[in-house]
Each structure stands twice: as structure tokens, then as C-alpha cells.
Amino acid sequence: MAKIIEVKDLVKHFEVKTHMGLKKSYVKAVDGVSFSIQEGETLGLVGESGCGKTTTGRLILRFINPTSGEIFLEEKNTNNMSEKELRLLRKDIQVVFQNPYSALDPKMTIEDILSEPLNIHKVVFKYDYQKEVKRLLNLVGLSEKDAKKFPHEFSGGQRQRIGIAKAIATRPKFIICDEPVSALDVSVQSQILNLLDDLQKELKVSYLFIAHGLNVIRHVSTNVGVMYLGKIVEYGSTEEIFGSPVHPYTKALLSSAPVPDPFNKRERIILEGEIPSPIYKPSGCAFHPRCPHAMDICRLKQPYMQQLSPNHTVACHLEDITKYFGGEI
Amino acid sequence: MKAYFNRFGRPILSYLSISLAFIYISVFICTIPQNYKIEMYDSTEKFNYPFIELVERTNEKVFSLLSLDLGRSMTGDRELNYLISGPLVSTAVLLIGGILLSVLLGIIKGILDSRKGEGDGSSLKILSTIIPISLPDVLLIALLQKLAIYLSRYGIDVFKVAGSGTISHLLLPWLALSILPACYIARTTAVSIEECYARDFIKVAEGKGCPSFRILWTHVMKNCIGPIIGSLPSITTILIGNLIMVEYLFNYPGLVRSFFGFLRNNDRNGIIANIVILGLVYFSLDLLFKLCKAMFVKKLRGETV
Numbered sequence: 093m094a095k096i097i098e099v100k101d102l103v104k105h106f107e108v109k110t111h112m113g114l115k116k117s118y119v120k121a122v123d124g125v126s127f128s129i130q131e132g133e134t135l136g137l138v139g140e141s142g143c144g145k146t147t148t149g150r151l152i153l154r155f156i157n158p159t160s161g162e163i164f165l166e167e168k169n170t171n172n173m174s175e176k177e178l179r180l181l182r183k184d185i186q187v188v189f190q191n192p193y194s195a196l197d198p199k200m201t202i203e204d205i206l207s208e209p210l211n212i213h214k215v216v217f218k219y220d221y222q223k224e225v226k227r228l229l230n231l232v233g234l235s236e237k238d239a240k241k242f243p244h245e246f247s248g249g250q251r252q253r254i255g256i257a258k259a260i261a262t263r264p265k266f267i268i269c270d271e272p273v274s275a276l277d278v279s280v281q282s283q284i285l286n287l288l289d290d291l292q293k294e295l296k297v298s299y300l301f302i303a304h305g306l307n308v309i310r311h312v313s314t315n316v317g318v319m320y321l322g323k324i325v326e327y328g329s330t331e332e333i334f335g336s337p338v339h340p341y342t343k344a345l346l347s348s349a350p351v352p353d354p355f356n357k358r359e360r361i362i363l364e365g366e367i368p369s370p371i372y373k374p375s376g377c378a379f380h381p382r383c384p385h386a387m388d389i390c391r392l393k394q395p396y397m398q399q400l401s402p403n404h405t406v407a408c409h410l411e412d413i414t415k416y417f418g419g420e421i
Numbered sequence: 422m423k424a425y426f427n428r429f430g431r432p433i434l435s436y437l438s439i440s441l442a443f444i445y446i447s448v449f450i451c452t453i454p455q456n457y458k459i460e461m462y463d464s465t466e467k468f469n470y471p472f473i474e475l476v477e478r479t480n481e482k483v484f485s486l487l488s489l490d491l492g493r494s495m496t497g498d499r500e501l502n503y504l505i506s507g508p509l510v511s512t513a514v515l516l517i518g519g520i521l522l523s524v525l526l527g528i529i530k531g532i533l534d535s536r537k538g539e540g541d542g543s544s545l546k547i548l549s550t551i552i553p554i555s556l557p558d559v560l561l562i563a564l565l566q567k568l569a570i571y572l573s574r575y576g577i578d579v580f581k582v583a584g585s586g587t588i589s590h591l592l593l594p595w596l597a598l599s600i601l602p603a604c605y606i607a608r609t610t611a612v613s614i615e616e617c618y619a620r621d622f623i624k625v626a627e628g629k630g631c632p633s634f635r636i637l638w639t640h641v642m643k644n645c646i647g648p649i650i651g652s653l654p655s656i657t658t659i660l661i662g663n664l665i666m667v668e669y670l671f672n673y674p675g676l677v678r679s680f681f682g683f684l685r686n687n688d689r690n691g692i693i694a695n696i697v698i699l700g701l702v703y704f705s706l707d708l709l710f711k712l713c714k715a716m717f718v719k720k721l722r723g724e725t726v
């Protein structure tokens with residue numbers, strides 16, 4: 093399968109002024125993220141709030157420019173693209189936002205919302221706009237009659253369906269789903285997830301699925317990246333990440349997810365302390381102040397990604413030591 | 422039906438009742454004779470002019486005004502309807518031009534002032550809007566007149582410093598009348614635009630591949646026009662306050678100049694008619710802006726989530 097998107101060592105540091113605007117500091121929102129997504133695959137990006145998941149998505153969309161690093165869409169580097177080229181790029185990369193209530197222009201009818209990308213990217217002939225809008229609405233399970241309505245006439249789930257219809261209107265190759273079900277009821281969540289799944293099978297589209305709900309990630313993802321303070325600390329197939337997690341943070345994260353089985357007594361790993369500031373990140377491994385297995389080396393040296401299996405990598409000194417000295421994790 | 426009454430009927434009814442109260446109080450005050458005295462003897466008041474007669478005279482005058490008869494001037498015994506219609510038309514031309522120019526300038530300046538979703542500051546742009554607000558009208562008008570004189574020295578006679586009769590005579594008064602309201606509109610526009618750019622649907626539009634100009638006009642301005650129109654009632658007071666200075670300093674033959682003419686001649690009927698007309702102009706403008714606001718607020722209510 094061909095790589096749709098490839099991200100290499102992506103970095104985004106936001107400048108903040110402290111001490112009456114005299115001293116500059118940097119929020120290291122994304123700090124060296126690398127991954128790739130194959131055609132028809134879904135990469136789930138999971139982590140705590142503020143770990144840089146959404147910023148990664150926005151960097152790929154080029155809503156914000158990266159500090160360094162490269163993003164390739166079908167082997168085309170998006171870094172050197174002009175404004176016009178970037179606008180054309182939007183045809184292939186689309187986004188579904190978290191909040192369906194604010195993602196639709198309240199002054200436009202659904203027909204206008206859906207025909208706008210058709211018009212910009214000349215996806216179909218002008219005469220076929222209405223037909224295409226109807227097709228898109230049917231595809232996401234809405235009625236043709238809804239085309240003339242305004243967004244406020246729909247429920248949250250219906251609005252998210254419209255958001256998805258808008259995203260697939262340009263027939264993109266890649267869609268970033270930025271917590272698309274977080275603002276919805278649980279019953280509606282499953283409908284939207286199934287819809288995304290059906291569309292993927294039908295349109296062969298790839299997803300970057302950003303979420304903090306582990307169950308959602310498990311349901312939709314082919315591969316999973318676990319992020320902590322702007323870095324991917326563990327990356328692997330969904331089975332490997334959920335079946336045999338290695339990084340202490342991944343283990344803690346998975347242990348925090350509730351299991352709908354009262355007889356399943358699991359060991360709950362409770363992380364101590366607060367998430368460090370992304371401005372003043374701890375030296376060495378950023379997770380070491382909260383890690384129950386922290387060692388001296390963790391405070392001094394930053395761990396690098398190491399391959400555990402063909403599709404499983406982790407950035408942890410503990411794994412390094414157990415690998416070379418044969419100890420138990 | 423009830424919704425329509427709430428949106429349009431209420432402002433119109435409140436306009437009518439406030440206007441009536443304003444007319445009555447103005448006429449009553451102007452009817453009081455100059456030598457009117459209230460003296461107290463053994464805890465009882467004594468008026469040198471019967472109070473009931475004052476009320477009767479006021480009622481008579483108000484009924485005459487309500488039948489659209491302003492009466493006759495005390496100096497020259499001419500019909501006030503005829504005397505005031507000319508200045509009223511001149512003031513209306515000045516006001517309409519001033520409002521249109523202030524809305525146009527305000528929106529353009531507001532768009533330029535806003536950061537349009539960019540992170541960089543625009544302190545200098547904001548300052549250029551706030552400085553004119555803090556300047557007194559007199560100084561602003563004097564500066565404009567000075568500019569006109571300076572330009573005419575170099576043969577540019579587009580602006581006339583004072584008087585009336587041609588469009589050139591109107592240009593400076595229009596500009597002087599519109600600068601201050603334009604600055605207020607510019608602030609509202611800039612704030613609304615910035616709020617709008619922070620909303621997700623703008624990111625969605627950007628994600629669709631919309632060019633920045635299309636985002637501004639199709640998505641941002643469509644959503645900002647409500648708050649901008651909503652801010653218009655607040656500029657009515659500024660407009661009418663400015664109108665007095667502008668007409669006086671540019672020697673413009675509007676309602677203010679005619680008012681000062683009646684004042685000089687101590688023509689009470691003329692003064693009453695002028696005050697009532699000026700007041701009605703103020704209330705009509707306010708009502709117009711409020712009705713426009715009511716029309717646009719309708720949809721916003723439905724959009725609330």
C-alpha cells in the first residue's frame with residue numbers, strides 16, 4: 093500500500109513572552125513527531141489534553157506553519173508550497189472538527205456549505221452541484237430535503253454528519269478527524285464512528301483520528317500513536333498497543349480506561365504529580381517526574397524510538413535496559 | 422404575531438411614547454414666561470402666572486404640532502412649516518451622507534484594524550482609531566478646515582471651508598460628521614471580525630481551500646454584520662451632538678443654524694418648532710437603527726446553540 097501521508101521530525105514551538113514581554117520562552121507543543129499513514133488506514137493519536145495532538149493535526153493541514161520538520165502528501169513535500177498550492181492541497185486533505193455546533197457557518201444553508209468546496213476545487217460541473225449535494229447528504233444518512241435548512245435546525249449528531257459530508261465533498265485522500273465524537277452523546281458517537289468506517293471502506297480514504305477516548309481509538313484505528321508532551325512515546329498496531337503496551341505512560345493510560353465488566357479486576361496505575369509545563373520541559377525523558385520506574389538515566393538522557401517489532405516502537409530507557417540486560421519490566 | 426410585535430411593535434410604540442413625552446416637556450418648558458415666579462407665603466405657593474393656563478397653552482401647542490402645524494414665527498409672522506422645511510431638508514442631506522460615510526469608513530477601517538486571525542499585534546492600527554475618538558469635535562473640524570485652506574493654496578479646491586449650495590460644500594461637513602461615528606463602528610467591526618476568525622467554521626472554510634478574500638466576505642462579514650448594525654443605535658447621540666458643531670462651524674444652513682437664528686430673535690414659536698424637529702430627527706434615527714437591529718437579531722436568536 094502507498095503512503096498517503098508522512099510526517100518527519102515535526103516540531104512546533106509557540107513563542108510566548110514572559111517577564112513584562114522582555115523574555116521570550118517557547119511552548120514546545122510538538123517536539124519531533126514522526127509517523128506515516130498508508131492508503132485506507134487509520135492512525136489514532138491518543139494522549140492527555142495539551143499533549144500536542146490537535147497541533148499535529150493543524151500542522152499537517154498547514155493551518156499553522158511548523159518550526160521544523162517535513163510533511164509529505166503522497167511524497168510531495170508541503171513545506172515548499174505556495175499559498176495557492178496549499179489551497180489546492182486542501183482538496184486532498186480535509187478535516188472534521190470536534191465541535192459540530194461551531195464548525196458550520198450559521199449564515200449558510202447546508203446546500204451552500206456543501207457546494208462551496210465543489211465550487212472551489214471544481215469537483216463537478218456547476219449544473220451538478222445540487223445533485224452532488226443530494227448524493228453527499230444521502231451518503232452520510234441525511235435527507236435531500238435537509239439541503240435548504242440552516243445548521244441550527246439540526247441536532248449535534250446531524251451536524252457532525254454534515255461536517256463529514258463537507259469533508260468528503262472534495263473526494264480527499266486523507267481526513268483529519270479532530271476528536272469528532274467528543275462533543276456527542278454516546279449513542280450518536282457509535283453512529284458517527286460507523287459512518288466514518290463505512291466511508292473509509294467505500295472511498296478508500298485514510299484518517300488521522302485524534303481522540304482521548306481509548307475505546308474510540310481502539311474501535312477505529314489500524315495503528316496507534318501515544319503522545320506525551322509533544323512527543324510520540326509509543327507507536328504500534330492497535331493490537332500491540334492495547335494488547336502488550338510497553339511504555340509506562342501507555343500502561344497508565346490504558347489502566348485508566350474503564351472496562352464494562354464488574355468481575356474484571358485490573359491493576360490501576362495512578363500517575364503521581366502534574367503534567368510538566370510544555371515551556372519548561374524536564375530534562376531527559378519528559379515523563380520521568382511521573383514515571384513509577386524512573387531511573388537516573390531518565391533524568392539525564394532523552395530516550396530515542398526503538399523498534400520492538402516490525403510495527404511497534406517505543407521511546408523508553410526502561411525498554412532499552414531490559415533489552416540489553418535481560419531484566420524484567 | 423406576538424414575536425413580530427416584540428421585534429417591531431415594541432420599539433415603534435416606545436418611540437411614539439418617548440417622542441410624545443419629549444414634545445410635551447419641550448413645549449411646556451418653552452411656554453413658561455421669562456418673568457415666571459413662584460413665591461411662598463405661609464407655606465402656600467403663589468404663581469405670578471396661573472399654572473393651569475400654562476398647561477392649557479402647552480396642550481394647545483402640542484395638539485397643533487401633532488396636526489403637523491408648527492405655527493407662525495413671532496418675528497415676521499411667517500409660517501414655521503415653510504421656514505423649517507428648508508433647513509430640515511439640508512440637515513437630512515447632511516445626516517444621511519454622514520451616516521453612509523461613517524458606516525462605509527467604519528467598516529473599511531474595522532477590517533483593516535482587525536488581525537484577521539493572524540497572531541501579530543495591531544496596536545498602531547487600534548491607536549489610529551482611538552485617537553480621533555479622543556479629539557474634541559471643534560479641534561477635528563478646525564483641522565479639516567485648515568486642511569481645506571492648505572489644499573486650496575495649491576489649487577485643489579475640492580473642499581469648501583464653509584457655506585452651502587454645491588457638493589463641494591458638503592464634503593467637509595460629511596467628513597467631519599462621520600469621523601467620530603466611523604471610529605466607533607471601526608472598533609465594533611474589528612472586534613467582531615476577530616471574534617469571528619476565532620470560530621471553527623472559519624478554520625473549516627480555510628480547510629475547504631477558500632481564498633482569504635472569500636473567507637472575509639462570504640463567512641466573516643456575513644456573520645459580523647449583525648453586531649455592526651447592533652452598534653448603530655449607540656452612534657445616534659454622537660451624530661446629533663456632532664451635527665450641532667458641524668452646522669455651526671461650517672455655517673451650514675440646517676436646523677441648528679435656523680435654531681440659533683430664532684434664538685437671536687427670541688422667537689419662542691420658532692425655538693419650540695426647531696427643538697421638536699431636532700428631537701424627532703434624533704428619535705427617528707434611533708428608531709431606524711433599532712428596527713434594523715431587530716431585523717438582524719432575529720436570525721442570531723435562532724442560531725444560538
